[in-house]
Amino acid sequence: MIDTNALRQKIIDLAISGKLTEQFPEDGDAHELFNQIQEEKKKLVKEGKIKRQKKLPPVEEEEWPFKIPENWMWVHLGDLFDHNTGKALNSTNQEGNLYDYITTSNVYWDHFELKGLKQMRFTDNELDKCTVTKGDLLICEGGDIGRSAIWPYDFDMRIQNHLHRLRKLLPSLNTKFYYFIMWFYKQNNMISGRGIGLQGFSSRRVHSLVVPLPPLAEQKRIVEIIEQFEPLLNQIDDAQSRYSEDTEILKQKILDLAVRGKLVPQDPSDEPASVLLEKIVEEKKKLIKEGKIKKQKKLPPITEDEIPFEIPESWEWVHFSDLFSLSNGVASRGTVGGELHPVLRLADLTSGQINTESVRNIALSEKEFNTHTISEGDLVFIRVNGSREKVANAFLYTGEQDISYCDHLFCGHKVSSLFDSVYIMYIYHSNMVRVQVEPEIKTTAGQNTINQKSMGKIIIPLPPLAEQKRIVARLDELYGILQV
Template identity: 35%
Template sequence: MNTKALRQKVLDLAIHGKLVPQNPNDESATVLLEKIRAEKAEKIKKGELKADKKDSFIFVGSDKRHYEQFADGTVKDIEDEIPFEVPDGWAWCRLGELFYHTTGKALKKSNNKGSLRKYITTSNLYWNKFDFTEVREMYFTDDELDKCTIKKGDLVLCNGGDVGRAAIWNYNEDICYQNHVSRLRPKIEGINNSLYLYLLMFYKEQGMLNGKGVGITSLSANDLLSAIFPLPPLNEQNSIVTSIENIFEQIEHLDQEKSDLQTIIKQTKSKILDLAIHGKLVPQDPNDEPAEELLKRIATSDNRPYKKIDEDEALFDIPESWSWCTLGEIYTHTTGKALKKTNNKGTLRKYITTSNLYWNSFDFTEVREMYFTDDELEKCTIKKGDLILCNGGDVGRAAIWNYDYDICYQNHVSRLRPKNKNINNSFFLYVIMIYKQQGILNGKGVGIISLSASDLLSAVVPLPPYSEQNRIVEKIECLYGNLTIINNQL
């Protein structure tokens, strides 16, 4: 279940007036807007506010179209700016008609007057929450505090960084804020901040509220305050918020249950692999040729004596028909070509590196090229069926190359090829997976970790009879397939 899409659908219904029923007895939102304008006019008359030539209000004409009237009396048809239809009793307005807006104090080295106070910036402000891991301090004078202080209930918004991201300050203590953050306070009782937090969420997701700039984007006060928002009647605002919060709470439970199930699925996959390498996933067949016979044949083909692994090197108990061996006994190993500026001989060929190699999959978003000579191609080419492994980066991460075309590879990648046709690469891919999860296969180094050829090839692994290797792989893939279906349905 896509809970993110579900949340968006809830907000979509809310913003269109379809989440809760309308009450014809509710006072129209236009009355609330008239009260805001009347209160502002009174403050201007008393000298508490200055008249703004940019002041305007939106109304519906006799032709049912939306118009905007400005302070100088001019009227403009803005029907094309109205995003969608809303119910009767609702109204459209600019955000600046509903909220007082201020931005915080700029951070400058010359700011050394006043008293040190904690402040928040965009790195502290997330969707409907705050992160106090790192809260810095700067100087604020007494004159700056009224403009640069957030109080309980304020709607706070990023005008830099991830522009539009917003939260409500629901703490009893006040805090200051930097200039990349905007503070919004309702101009009158009857504006539910939580509703406008949700509307900002919806606008942001729908691309209706964006910053401007190349590289570093910002949201100007003018762009924010001129954004057109719907205004429901007060009672309906409260009902919408209650309904959203109740539904979001249920979605949060779904998210947690989904996360718990995903954790169980991940743990189940690990348990399947653990059972597989212990010989407990499928029954043994007494008619299978013991794995030791295969190891003897490989030793003979390598022109070396067969030597059994010492018992004290065994990591755990395995069935009688299985044997312990090193990876180097059953695989040939090569690493790819180092990337150097002086490599300019041969022909340009595509190659993969650790950024292309993931667990049993490859990412071809960015496949680079470098020069390879004919003499290098045999050592530095991956063919269908090869087991590929990271010896740098996330060491041990591995996949099987199952494509019909060949590709070259860089030196941070290892190529493993079985010495005998009775080695099932998929089985040893799963062995490497569980070894990595259990910390049995690790790289070495400080800062940059790498897995040497010696450490890789000396790793001790269990070897089942060939027929059992195949049965184990078939069982793993069957169980993994079922778990993937369950995971995809969450």
């Protein structure tokens, strides 16, 4: 798969550092352009069209984020644009007329979503400051900090105070060039929010952002070249999106073969799953007796009506609770006076894996930690989430360090070493399991949840242990090919 985002970054990196275009003497020098912009700025201030802003000092060499050609110049963004923010939404301010307005939720990278616009009152003085017109660059102060787009419409619009409006001081300045700079800076963590609690990209920081200034002709050439790449990159994105959809369909077909016992051949010499299950039951009883897991209410035998399809004779249908002991996690706020322990959160479950590097420490009592601990081979499930599709998603813990987990998650504690957790995780991503999960999900106040009882009664096919391992090896091989 081609990483088009990385490719875009490389193209724009070369472009905004002057390595994608040739410099021509006839383009002139950016210092001349800068002086021209400052003269225009003084004129606009004198005419009362813009407000005088505090002059920023020249950009020092230690502030340069990368090298640029000799005929370019490092400047502050506020040197090039007249900068304003919008109006704060205030229910007590009822002066002026009602107008539509946009906020950060309407601004996306290089485009706007204008459905369901709200209104608030603006006085004539506020309209002058808070109105955007065609060609203005808008930058988000909050939300996805730094997200930017150029207003492309022939009609004007008002903005709320969490948006910055940048209007070029010189008509010939290329605003799209500075849109690309904002995108590149954001992708490379060169802009971010500051502050305690809600973070924001303040007016001072926007105004003082250090940016390159090429001659006008080169700005135009740079933008033209970047835009020539965009259709090709979009075509690659579309093709890869279609490939991803086809790949997911193919994965499900492969999983369907696996759960039916048709992915790898059966070996008559394998110990049948019925014998394996008897051993697992004995190990589970031992763990209950030792107080390591709680005794759970025994589920009734699986009936013929519950079985969705036939499986090989050497396999057995089992409940999930036959293999795992389920338990909720600890409150993410922690315990006063407890010791610090690593606690897994929803944010640590990314791209189908558990990211142990991002796990945070939370104060817990020893009892809480010991009774809510994930060990190697256990499965972690999402118990509650705003996205219905994510509820009951399975993640295998392969780390060696014992960690705890928050109350947005379930843990399936493995009750025996006589089955392969990787096999169970694969099977849990099959449509066969999802069909059982869907009716068990409850939705309240926008949150989707599933409880332990519902999880425990889900039925899955259990092959002999040797065949489980052969299935896992084959799935690893086929999935590896699909990822190429």
